[in-house]
Amino acid sequence: MRRSIVLYILALMLISLVLAACGGDSKKESTPTPTPPALSVRDAWVRATVGEMAEGEQSDMGSHSMGDMGSMSGEESTGRVTGAFLVIENAGDTPDQLIGATVSAEIARAVEIHETTVGENDVMQMRPVQAIDVPAHGSVELKPGGYHIMLLDVQRDLNAGDTVTLTLTFASGATLDVNAAVRPLE
Numbered sequence: 001m002r003r004s005i006v007l008y009i010l011a012l013m014l015i016s017l018v019l020a021a022c023g024g025d026s027k028k029e030s031t032p033t034p035t036p037p038a039l040s041v042r043d044a045w046v047r048a049t050v051g052e053m054a055e056g057e058q059s060d061m062g063s064h065s066m067g068d069m070g071s072m073s074g075e076e077s078t079g080r081v082t083g084a085f086l087v088i089e090n091a092g093d094t095p096d097q098l099i100g101a102t103v104s105a106e107i108a109r110a111v112e113i114h115e116t117t118v119g120e121n122d123v124m125q126m127r128p129v130q131a132i133d134v135p136a137h138g139s140v141e142l143k144p145g146g147y148h149i150m151l152l153d154v155q156r157d158l159n160a161g162d163t164v165t166l167t168l169t170f171a172s173g174a175t176l177d178v179n180a181a182v183r184p185l186e
């Protein structure tokens with residue numbers, strides 16, 4: 001009689017151990033899989049190509065020479081460039097990368113992703129980058145003096161008040177159409 005009680009208690013302990021183990025396992029299994037990147041863009045703008053910006057643009061030109069522009073964009077190069085700036089937010093659990101951008105050929109013939117850095121002698125230089133990281137549950141800002149989207153061989157005046165539609169491409173395969181307001185550099 002007493003032995004059966006002991007066995008009964010042991011059995012109960014064994015069952016509770018098994019249940020605890022299973023509980024642990026099922027908890028792991030029910031951990032939500034990371035959500036994919038959930039991207040959005042805010043504060044998108046493009047620097048106007050006319051008026052007071054001409055000066056700022058030139059100082060930002062950095063390492064670009066007109067020769068570079070010509071070879072980049074063919075015989076019809078206008079040599080005009082401008083920058084697009086915006087904040088990319090990612091509400092998802094998975095990081096992503098901005099890997100490209102396009103714009104209507106009526107606006108610009110080529111688009112590159114650039115980073116402006118201050119090199120030796122405080123000279124600002126720009127270099128093309130392959131990708132800009134967009135962290136999970138985070139954001140990245142493209143702004144003058146940092147990362148930017150470079151419009152090359154700009155085909156027409158971009159005046160304050162105009163809107164330029166950019167299409168952003170991400171490493172995840174996502175694309176985003178962005179309406180950027182044209183405004184002068186502050």
Ligand SMILES: [Cu+2]
Nearest residue numbers: 114126148150
């Ligand atoms: Cu640039």
